[in-house]
Each structure stands twice: as structure tokens, then as C-alpha cells.
Amino acid sequence: MEVIKKVLVIGGGVAGIQAALDIADGGYQVILVEKTPSVGGHMAQYAEVFPTLDCPQCILTPKMVDVGQHSNITLLTYAELQKVSGEVGNFTVEILQKARKVNHKKCTGCGTCWQKCPEKVPSEYDAGIADRAAIYIPFAQAVPAKPVIDTEHCRYIKHLEFVEGETEGKRPPQCRICERLCPAEAIDWEQEAQTITEQVGAIVVATGFDLMPIKRLPEYAEDPDVIDGIQFERMLSPGGPNAGVVRRPSDGKIPGEVVFVSCAGSRDPEHGVPHCSRVCCMYLAKQAMLYKHAVHDSQAHIFYIDTRTTGKGYEEFLQRTMTEGTVYLRGKVSRIYRDGDKLKVMGVDTLSGKQVEVSADLVVLGMAMLPSVGAKDMAARLGIATDEQGFFTESHIKIDPLESTRPGIYLAGTAQGPKDIPDSVAQGSGAASKVLGLFARSEMTPEGLTVG
Amino acid sequence: MSIPEEKRNNDSDKAPGIEGANVPGSIGKLIPVYVMGKRYEVPETLTIMKAMEYAGFKFIRGCGCRGGICGACATVYRKAGDYRLRVGLACQTVVEPNMYLTQIPFYPANRATCDFSELTSNPEEIFKLYPELFRCIACNLCTKACPMDVEVMDYISALKQGNITKAAELSFNCIQCGLCASRCMGELPQYHIAQLARRIYGSKIVPRAEHLSEATAASTGGRYEAYLEALMKMGEEELRKVYQEREMEPEIAAEDWVPNDNRYL
Amino acid sequence: MDLSYYPGCTLKTRALNFEDSAIAAMAVLGVNLIELPRWNCCGTVYSMTDDDLAHHIAPVRNLVRIAEQGSDRVVTLCSFCYNTLKRADLLMRNSPEKRNTINTFMDDEIDYDGQVEVVHLLEVLRDDVGWEAVARKVKTSLEGLKVAPYYGCTLTRPQEIAIDSVESPTVLQGLMQAVGTTVLDFPLATECCGSFEIVSDPDAVIERAYTILGMAQRKGADAIVVSCPLCAHNLGHKQAEIAGKYSDFTGMPIVYFTQLLALAVGVNPEVCRFDLNFGGVEALLRDRGLIPQRV
Structure with missing residues (x-):
């Protein structure tokens, strides 16, 4: 059988982007599918990345733009894979292009609509600590830089549903401000979702990760000032809701004491997940350092079990964090609760053998890294195996970590397991090379062996 | 002690017991028992106490009423081939072949001292005198050790619950032999604690019989003085006559029977 | 509904207020707490050393008593009694070796294999009575x-x-x-x-x-x-x-x-x-x- 020289890359984070670029540069057609309105993934949310403290948007956006403009890449954002059939060399894939309600051919990305939209929705990109409009681009450097309408929150859509459903009560207003103000007449309420069917020879799965929700650890208090790492990144980020001024969610006060909790949910077979999430030691150290740069006379405490600093320059970075005044306490945190203006963090310092209670203004939890929401469904659709947490299982964990359990479907990035950005990028390229190797053959036997 | 051949009853097909013993001049079938490790041959019809005396032991301690009620002859024994420890009173238990036995004439159990007149019926006072009460882990070895089938663990339990009355009632049959304390994992002196409970019960809890106090008061108050004076003054003849003519309650009398002479009722 | 009730020593000595109020309140809610006729101290502290089975005898004996009396469920008020009885019950259910050892040692009792369910009064109130029923009786x-x-x-x-x-x-x-x-x-x-x-x-x-x-x-x-x-x-x-x-x-x-x-x-x-x-x-x-x- 012929090998179709086209590849589907699922996931537009840094691993998927790298894989797409490498395969495209290798001369083959790539379809890159991303379920959110823009590529970029979690890396685009961070403030500065370790160990270089580079701005992630600055180093990522060139690749994002490449992906958007590469002649060999068809970028489908706001789209999701629905169905896969066939086998290596010859997959049939069905992709749902969700209805944006905005005609991207007409839209110029001027920004008038999202500036004027009256609706406020918690922003996914800002991890819920700031709002966006119902018509929006997720962030300023989005690719494509053209908006989508969130139909669940759009006032006009709700108005239409109300009218059609003949519901009782007060009728929501018609709104349609975006439509009225759009200079390009790009709003298209009639736009429907579309199913796109394609034939591809290989698939790369790079669906990324999500952090474990804080509410899975009820002992850490449901409190607006107990946040996770990504939320803190948005606070630290100069492009964030407060332009890099760290203000705590409850009252906007600048915190003078921040406690970071490592292994929140990780390494915890009883209440969380048994695995180590690999990046938290580093990013919590980085966040403590950035926090102290932002708030000069502040104090940071990090509760840790170990300090896993395995990459190049990582250990040195950690030492710097400690030297710059962050206090490391070796022990776990048993409970966090609010007492008036402060959050009380009850933990232990095993090196001195004493119980410790820290009074914090803000607590950042190093929540466990889990496969992105919906990974297990994706695995079912693709017909590949996952482990108990939902990370996709590789063909052999040591010697073949990028091939899934189904020939022709490859893995890259945190979808395969927790890892940092350099490893995700490396795996993106690695998966690409597997695909390029596959495509170097022209024919395959029914068993999936390549010939010629 | 050696038994002459003609006096031995060697008919093993005869049932043990009285038959053999009633044969004149015979002492019945002999069986081996081990007293403190040494083997003796003793008649099978004897109690442990009698068998030990038969074997030549003379009791100067550990022998009391011989009637099963004083608790002095507490004995611990095993039967051959069985790991189980058994207990019994030497004066009541008949020997069996290959019994391994020893006596426990005295067990050094803790006995608290107190001024009894200062005690009340508050169980906290027992707890203070015997704090080891709370070391009981309900293993029930004490109950198993009791030769009088007293529910030892249950009365200890009742005391822990502050119920002195129940403890007194349950421990009624205790003969203070000490076997319970000898087996106790928590080192409680059960029988001493129970005795204290019974004393408190009798002295501070049980209601006084009012009619007894009244009758005693009447008596010491001189109710019968005149009659006794009169009797003392009588001569032998008159006394005899009065005695023979006295009124006695018939053996089978109605419940409401009263004597004719009711002066001293 | 009738429920076998295990008081525990403290409820009979220092916590009469706990017991008296419980029995009276539950009666209003239609639950009769019937004290076990024969019970002993629960032992209070569950012994966690692996080879110390003697300290499980006290709670297991109570479970035997409950089973003997034909009950398959017992409710307790004192949290410590609940904890000890429940853990002893779990030990007997989950560890065949220890169950065997304890049953053999307590040869004067029937065998216990986990026939009794131990519950705390709060569970009974939540699951058997229900908050709505409680609220109605206020x-x-x-x-x-x-x-x-x-x-x-x-x-x-x-x-x-x-x-x-x-x-x-x-x-x-x-x-x-x-x-x-x-x-x-x-x-x-x-x-x-x-x-x-x-x-x-x-x-x-x-x-x-x-x-x-x-x-x-x-x-x-x-x-x-x-x-x-x-x-x-x-x-x-x-x-x-x-x-x-x-x-x-x-x-x-x-x-x-x-x-x-x-x-x-x-x-x-x-x-x-x-x-x-x-x-x-x-x-x-x-x-x-x-x-x-x-x-």
C-alpha cells in the first residue's frame, strides 16, 4: 500500500509546533489541529522560563508565526479531532472545525470587537485571575490573531436561544455590538461547525498537560489567595492582568510573604498521583526568584521534599534562588487555612524536626502535572493506550519513547509524561524524525512494515 | 511407699472407682501422677490433695477446709500431651493418669491499703487504689483460671464502668485463691479488687435493713429485760416446766401464724 | 428502628451527658439505642505494632458479644470506641492469619470473621435518619x-x-x-x-x-x-x-x-x-x- 505523505499533528503547544515545523521543513504536508483559538499552549502563559529567564512569548512566537505561515502547514485552530480510522500509512481522520462565528477571511484582527464586547468571562489564558470578552483572542500574540465568539457566553446567542426556546422570565438583550462595530463585516452568525475529512499517513499526538485542580486537595483551603503555578505566572508576567505587579486575588494587596508548596498532589499515591511532575522544583524556584525581584523586601518560603534539578544549569539556578534569600523548608504541608488577613500554612521542617507554621499573604501550590483534560477520550478515539493517569503509553519506555502503542501514531511533549520545555521541543523534533523516516518509504505491507 | 503385691488390684478391666476401693484390703487401681516433676503412683480414686498425702507429702500450707470453699489449695496442672493449663482445687479434683501438677499456695498479688472508714461509694476511689485496673485487656485468662467459675473479666469490666454493685454480685463466689491474678497479663490483683468492691458494696451501697436496726435498738433498749430477769429468778423445776410448755412455731405453719403469747413480738 | 448500642467505659463514668442526651434524642427520632447486655472495655487504643495481637482481644471480644446477641450492626458514640472497634473489625476481616490466631486464642468464644458492622452515631443520623427527618423533628x-x-x-x-x-x-x-x-x-x-x-x-x-x-x-x-x-x-x-x-x-x-x-x-x-x-x-x-x- 502506498504511504500517504501527509501528517496530522494534534496539539499546538511547543511540542506540536516543533514537530509540525520539522516535518514541514522536511518537505511534507502537515495539518496542525489545536482545540483552543490559538497555538502556543501553556508555554505562552508563563512569565519567564528557567534557567535562562527568557520571555517565553518572545522565544515561542517566531515559531508560532512560522506555523501559521508555513506553506506546508495547514493550521486548524478552534478545531478538534473527532474520529480516526485506518492504519499506519493510511489513516482517515475527521476533524471538527468549531464555528467561530467570525469569518477569518474578512477579519483584519483590528481588535475593535473584543475591546467593545460587554460580556466578561474568566479568561482561560489568564487561568481565571482575569477576564476576557465573549468575542476574543486568547492573548495578544495569538496565532491566528483573529477572534472567535464563545457561544456559551455571547449575549446575542443567549438571546436567540431564549427566543427560540420560548423561555420564561426576562429576555436577555440582543447586543450584537461586535457586528455593528466591525469594519470588515466579519461577524457571521450563520457560520456552522464543519467536519473536515483528511487522509494522512501518520499522526503525532502532542496534546500537552493540565495542572491538577486545587479542589482535589481540600486540606489546602478553597481560598482566592491559594493559587497554582500557572496563575502565579500570569501575575508575574509583564503581559499579565497586572502588568507584572504581583497583587493577590482577594484584596489586591501586594503580598509580603509568599509560601510555595512543592509536590501538591504529586508523589502522593494516597490522595493524589504517584508520579513526580518533574518541573515544579524548578518553576517554583524560578517563581520565588521572580517574586523577590518584583517585590524587593518580601520573603519567600518553599516547602519541598527534594530538589529535582536535573537539567543543564538547573542546579546552579536553584542555588542562586537560595542565595537570593528564599528559605527552603524540607517537609510537607498538612493544612492551609485562612485566619483573618493571613493564610496559615501548617507544615514541618524535617531537618530541624520541628513543626512549622508560616503566616503567608499568598500561597502558590506546585500542583501535579496531569495529561490535558480529555486525554483519555483522545486515546480512545486514536485507539492508543494510556497509563492510569492518562499519559499516553509509549511503545517501549526506554528505547522507543516516541512511538505509541499503535503504529503510525507518535507521541511528543507532556502528553507522554511530565517534562520541561527543552525535552518537549526535543521530543517534537524526535517525533518528526520518526515521521520523516516513515515517509522515506513509499510502500507498506499490510502488517505495517515498510518496504522500498 | 510400696504396696504389697497381694493388696494391689491389677484387674484393669474393672471400672475404676468405688468398686476397686471397696474390695477389702485393696486400694484400687494405681495411676501415675507427677508432683513438681517427680513421678508417683497413686490410687485413681483419690483427690489431688489425698493423692499427694498418699505420696508422702505433708501439708502445712495450701491445705484448708478440705471442703472446696476456702481457696487455700489452688492447683495448676496439665494433662499429658496437652498444652492447655488447667486449674482446680486440690481437695475437690480427682487425679487423672499423667497429671502434671503443682500447688500455688500463695500468689504475691498487690493489695492496696486504705482507711476503709474514709471510703465512699465513688468508683474513682477504687481507681485510685488500684490504677492497674485499667491495664485489663479483656484477654479472659482470669475467667478461665477460676476454679469457682466466677466471671472475673466481667466484674473487672463492670468496675471499669463504675458499677460496684454489679462487680460485687458477679464476684460473690470468689474464694480468694489467687489463680486469676497468677494468669493476668495486666498484672491486676482481681480478687483483691473484687474484695474491696464487695466491702464497699456491703458497707456503703446496700441499703440498711431498717427493721433490724429497730429490733436491735428495742432489744438493747431493754425490751426483754423484765422477762429475762423473771427467768433468772426461776428455780430449776419451774424453768423446766416453762421450757417444756413453751410455744413453738409448727413445722408447717400458715404464713400469718402468731403465738398466743404476743407480749414480746 | 432498634440498634445495638455499645457505650464504652467513659460514657458510663465521665460522659453521662453524652449518653443520656443521645438515647433521649434518638428515641424522639424513632431509633432505640439498646445497650448490649454484656460488654467490656474496648481497649481504647488500637495497637499498631504488627505482632501485638493481645491488645486487639478486647475490641474483638466485644464484636463477638454483639454477634452472639444476634445483631449484625452496632452503633457507638465515643469516637475512640468507634475507632478501636472498627479497626479491630477490619483487622479480623482483612488478615486471615491474625484472625486465625485471635480466634484460636479466644477458644472460649465463637469465631469472629467480621459479622458485625460498626457505625458511629453520626453515620446513623446521616444515612439512616437523614437531615430532613431530623429537621422535621425540631x-x-x-x-x-x-x-x-x-x-x-x-x-x-x-x-x-x-x-x-x-x-x-x-x-x-x-x-x-x-x-x-x-x-x-x-x-x-x-x-x-x-x-x-x-x-x-x-x-x-x-x-x-x-x-x-x-x-x-x-x-x-x-x-x-x-x-x-x-x-x-x-x-x-x-x-x-x-x-x-x-x-x-x-x-x-x-x-x-x-x-x-x-x-x-x-x-x-x-x-x-x-x-x-x-x-x-x-x-x-x-x-x-x-x-x-x-x-
């Missing part, structure tokens, strides 16, 4: 009474025997809401009161108690609701000392959940034995007009 309004629910450790730890979520249980809150009190958010609800350290290190207990009592005071609680006589003792007994050491502590009434339940469903306050409580409970309730003034 005669005396406890509205305006602000309570801090306090579980102590033994009801939710270890997790195999927990009656509710280990970190954030809500069963006590559910009951207190059903009887009409205002339940405060109390983050230290499952923090240990100091437990047996009251014997060997009372100063440690004073510190723990102050932390818990102080938090309740800052949250504006009128009383702390407890389920364990040891917690009641540790939180209540040393209040004078705590007030002497920490001037910001002004006292905190400690009340059993069954007492508030009984009061709410119309049981005579005399039965609830508020006179046996620590911390000024009688004064508080009199103040709110919930129990009559002293003549």
Missing part, C-alpha cells in the same frame, strides 16, 4: 447559636475507617444545620486535641487546646461541638489554665452534638445533663433562653 429553635464543628482525629483517621472525607468532613455540619444552628467554617475541625498527651505532657495539650479554642473564638463561635469525651476533656478541662496563660482567651463552651440535638428535638434539658459540661455551657444556654433560668 421543636426548639437553636437559631442564632453559632457553633464550630470539631471532629478530633479518630472519626476520620485512618482513612479506612473514616466516616466522611478525611480532610474536609461535613457530617457534623450537616447535623448542626439540620437542628438550626449557624455552622461556622472551622479550618481546625480535624486537628488533634492532644489526646492521651494530657497524661504525659499536659503542656502540649494546653497549646493545642489554645490553638483550637482561640480559632473558634476568633471565628465568633458560641460553642464548639464535639463527639469525643477525650476531646471534650482536653478542650474543656484546662480552660482556666489557658485563660491564665493567654489573656486573649475568654472561655469557650464545649457541648456534645447529641446534647444540641436533644435540646432541639424537645428533650427535657435536665436529661441532657448540661451541668456536667465544661466551659460555661449552662450559662450560654440560659442566656439564649434555651434552658430555663435557675430558680
